[in-house]
Amino acid sequence: MANGTIAEHAKSFYEEGTSKKTGLLGWFFSTDHKRIGIMYLAALSTFFIIGVILALFMRLELIAPGETLMDAQTYNTIFTLHGVIMIFLFIVPGIPAIFGNFFLPLMLGAKDVSFPRLNLLSFWIYIVGAILVVISLFVPGGPIDTGWTFYIPYSVRTGTNVSLAIFAAFVLGFSSILTGLNFITTVHRLKAPGMGFFKMPLFVWSTYATAWIQVLATPVIGITILLVIMERAFGIGIFDPSLGGDPILYQHLFWIYSHPAVYIMILPAMGIVSEIIPTFARRTIFGYNAIALSSLAIAFVGYLVWAHHMFTSGMSDTARIVFSFLTFIVALPSGVKVFNWVATMYKGSIDPQPPFLWVMAFIVLFSIGGLTGLVLGSLATDIHLHDTYFVVAHFHYVMFGGTGTIFFAGLYYWFPKMFGKLYHTKLANIGVALFFVAFNLLYFPKFIMGYQGMPRRYYDYLPEFADLQLVSTIGSWLMAIALIIVFGNLIRSLRTGRKATSNPWGGVTLEWHTTSPPPLENFETDIVVTHDPYDFSQLEDMKNE
């Protein structure tokens, strides 16, 4: 794709920074998109692990009926914290912040993003938001206990530190907006010569679509959060029913953001899938245009379905039918993607390396999550399943089984490029397999329990659920082991792994045309794009580079 040569002795971005500062400061003040990406990786992984540890305590509480470990109030704060951390600190910034930062400029053949200093600022804002969440745990009043949805009127009435915690969400939203704005401009302005919109890799397409949602949806949660804070501080009456406000209006505004946010979570993951499948099937992607445009279609339709979270909140039947119908439409562009991925693999010469196995796990888990989403999207069944464990299982299948799995897929795919090291393949395969088994053990019982009527957000349950809850808790332990293997393998490889070549998997998008890890300005020579993104005929030429 590119005609450039790579000098063997080039300094990598680890050895050469953007400023004179060295050591940790050289990172914390670096405007290099690659360093920022890696800092996000460290921060997000930390919060992911904290979230998991909280969840393990929840599962331990649920191992048997009655109070085993914590009282109801503690359980309330823990599931809220788990939700807030996983959503606002891990999965929403997630893939764009880590891989978008690291790979968007590389895949476009650019030296950096459009606004490198703004990029660093968004990272700092993210850290400030994270610190605010942590502070809200320790100041008097106690940790927030409203659930991650902060529903009014409870969030106005409770004495816990709601204001500080949701202000943190506001700050994190700011970071998300600035990142989105930066990526949109980068895609428009910094494509290497020869790269048109329809020669961009699909990960770039999906990050681009995501960036638009970040920019257009996040302000709505911003203002909603501000209004809740002011409601608590001054009693302005906009949401408080005792003053004439309408709590349902809060739910509308909340979901006008938070549903598109679901697509902020999943679209970049779908982009990574579209990168990994062609590389390991050695075949150009099937239906490039369809996949690229379906990202935009999902971004658009995703904007119009928010009220399917509120089928039981009190809306007119017409509204409910319309929203239910629109919800089903989202399945179409998603289906387009899945079929194109499968078609890409058809007659390919598949090389089942770990990243590819993660993608396979994704396709199964995400399909289960997506299909159960349709069960929740249709009115009659949702009335029965609303606010049960069925919902908990559904969103873990899509968020954790979907985006979470692809977070690992991306990590295993790009690890050699980011760190210049190879990991242990067999251990990686064991990690995926155990993850897959543990995942289903952990969450599938929740579908059944939800169907039988187990409500979400309870620390206690009726004895008839005891067996399935026990299975689920055992699953959570297996999951912990799987995650230790998955992370441990990578951390170990950082020190002891073999050196990676510049193209260990035989990928052809631009990031594989430079050294592992790349130099400060990404490429030794200026890039000129001559091939389509998934044109594997260039692989022979690349060997000679």
Added chain:
Amino acid sequence: MSNNHEIVVPTETHGHVHRDDVGARMGMWLFLFTELLLFGGMFLIYGVYRFQYSEEFHFAAMELNTGIGTLNTIVLLTSSLTVALSISALQKKNKFLSVVFLSLTIVFALAFMVNKFFEWSAKFSHGIYPGSEDLINKSNGEVVFFGLYYVMTGIHGLHIVIGVILLSFILVFLIRDKITPDNFVKLENAGLYWHLVDLIWIFLFPLFYLIQ
């Protein structure tokens, strides 16, 4: 957006600074979209409650001081004019005039805030503020009206304050020749922001002061 930068300009990074004015403007426009959506959320809420409590809104709106509102509208519209004039002056390479117009913009902005201060204090002294005894005793619709009034004009006022800070920095840049007739995208972007703040007021003014 103009097309006179067809060549892809590399980013301003790593030592040597590259310029991409089109990119900078694009980034600003995107930011303005987010501002529009932020206020859009509030306008949506206003719409819902206007529909629900049309009578109470009618009574409550009569208590607002249309005189001060009109005055502030004129002040803000003029400030939008002066910031635009400041940009054209700089384009015509007249730095002095540009500095004068920009300073005038800041003065108008401060005048707006002073007016706002008197308007709000008058309301406070009549006991109309969120959570006050007098307000709680009024009907629900009126509580919501004044809640919205304080929130929306308050957040708008916050934007004015931010604008003043922003424009002051730009003024310093201009005086110190960091902004010049052939590199003034910062001034342009600050101007865009200022127009947006103005534009939002143009909607706030009739919604609260005029339609009674």
